[in-house]
Amino acid sequence: MSKIGDWIDKRTGLGGPIRGFLNYPVPKYVHQNVLYILGGLTLIMFMLQAVTGIMLAFYFDPSPEGAYNSVDFITYQLPLGWLIRGIHHYGSGAMVILVALHMLRTYFFSAYKKPREINWLTGVLLLFVTLAFGFTGYLLPWDQKGYWATRVGTQIAGSVPLIGDTLMQLMRGGPNLGQATLTRFYATHILLLPAMIALLIAVHIFQLRYHGMSPAITEKSKAQSKSFVPFFPYWVLNDAIAGLGLLALLVFLSATQRAPLEFPADPTSGNFVPRPEWYFLFYYQALKYVPGALEPVATVLIPLFIFGSMILLPFIDKGEERRPWKKPVTTIAAIFYIVVIIGFTVLAL
Numbered sequence: 001m002s003k004i005g006d007w008i009d010k011r012t013g014l015g016g017p018i019r020g021f022l023n024y025p026v027p028k029y030v031h032q033n034v035l036y037i038l039g040g041l042t043l044i045m046f047m048l049q050a051v052t053g054i055m056l057a058f059y060f061d062p063s064p065e066g067a068y069n070s071v072d073f074i075t076y077q078l079p080l081g082w083l084i085r086g087i088h089h090y091g092s093g094a095m096v097i098l099v100a101l102h103m104l105r106t107y108f109f110s111a112y113k114k115p116r117e118i119n120w121l122t123g124v125l126l127l128f129v130t131l132a133f134g135f136t137g138y139l140l141p142w143d144q145k146g147y148w149a150t151r152v153g154t155q156i157a158g159s160v161p162l163i164g165d166t167l168m169q170l171m172r173g174g175p176n177l178g179q180a181t182l183t184r185f186y187a188t189h190i191l192l193l194p195a196m197i198a199l200l201i202a203v204h205i206f207q208l209r210y211h212g213m214s215p216a217i218t219e220k221s222k223a224q225s226k227s228f229v230p231f232f233p234y235w236v237l238n239d240a241i242a243g244l245g246l247l248a249l250l251v252f253l254s255a256t257q258r259a260p261l262e263f264p265a266d267p268t269s270g271n272f273v274p275r276p277e278w279y280f281l282f283y284y285q286a287l288k289y290v291p292g293a294l295e296p297v298a299t300v301l302i303p304l305f306i307f308g309s310m311i312l313l314p315f316i317d318k319g320e321e322r323r324p325w326k327k328p329v330t331t332i333a334a335i336f337y338i339v340v341i342i343g344f345t346v347l348a349l
């Protein structure tokens with residue numbers, strides 16, 4: 001192995017950078033805190049999505065006539081198709097949960113503060129790209145729930161003042177949902193978003209390595225911040241064990257409950273109640289409370305306010321204090337959002 005390594009190193013010069021990457025010193029307070037696994041676990045989840053997604057693409061037929069049957073074939077006839085689709089389906093929900101938990105960890109540890117602003121900003125974009133994966137993937141099986149949820153989702157985009165119509169046309173590829181919509185959603189799902197997420201993850205990880213982990217916040221962890229362990233095998237092993245546990249959970253879910261597939265999309269069935277994937281339910285519920293005239297408030301102002309405050313956060317909260325219990329404003333704001341999102345989701349369920 002070492003001879004092969006030497007041979008490759010002499011020709012590529014990659015040996016040094018790879019050794020540097022693997023030997024990177026990880027502070028003990030990071031290695032010993034399970035909350036720091038969440039970012040790596042999100043990365044593992046993304047890799048699982050990429051692998052299972054490529055496998056699904058070999059059998060998926062991106063046309064309104066063929067999409068449903070191809071997904072039905074994958075789920076019920078293709079050997080182990082149920083497993084691959086199950087991991088991809090449950091994995092999309094797991095990825096949203098992991099991204100959200102990882103974001104909360106970095107938020108409560110004030111890891112967005114100087115000089116890690118770009119780390120946080122790429123993170124915010126990663127959150128939105130993850131949600132966009134969910135939104136575009138939902139339509140692909142071309143079943144009733146995907147079809148009707150996408151109709152409503154694109155209608156919501158259509159209610160944006162001034163540019164709404166153009167936005168809706170752009171998403172649908174015409175006035176109604178059809179082949180053009182499916183092609184656009186598929187291209188976004190398998191080409192545009194993967195390219196964006198790969199680039200964002202690369203910048204995110206590079207930033208992480210450039211600045212190192214944000215400082216310890218408790219006295220106990222501060223005491224451990226002078227001792228280090230190498231990234232490989234210590235942190236890699238932690239993440240690998242957690243990743244195997246996650247995979248086992250996804251296999252279990254896929255085996256006990258097949259990934260859902262409803263009746264084929266029927267544009268004429270007027271009585272189908274549209275409902276989005278569970279992680280968009282809170283928004284769907286919130287829209288119910290908004291009277292028609294105020295729709296732009298819910299579809300434009302509130303999302304813009306949330307996105308804007310996430311982007312501005314590192315430039316507003318610039319103080320030295322990092323302990324959440326000493327920062328009531330940011331802590332209470334986050335708890336408020338968590339309660340609202342969980343509360344609305346439960347109500348919608």
Ligand code: HEM
Nearest residue numbers: 036038039040042043103106111120123124126127213214
């Ligand atoms: C695909 C999504 C993402 C991946 C793969 C990812 C990956 C990672 C990894 C591996 C780490 C180091 C380990 C850790 O802190 O857990 C990290 C750190 C960080 N992430 Fe992410 N992340 C993602 C999304 C996000 C989001 C949504 C945010 C916030 C909006 C975010 C903000 C940060 C920050 C600020 C750090 C630095 C933490 C520190 O220095 O303590 N990330 N990320």
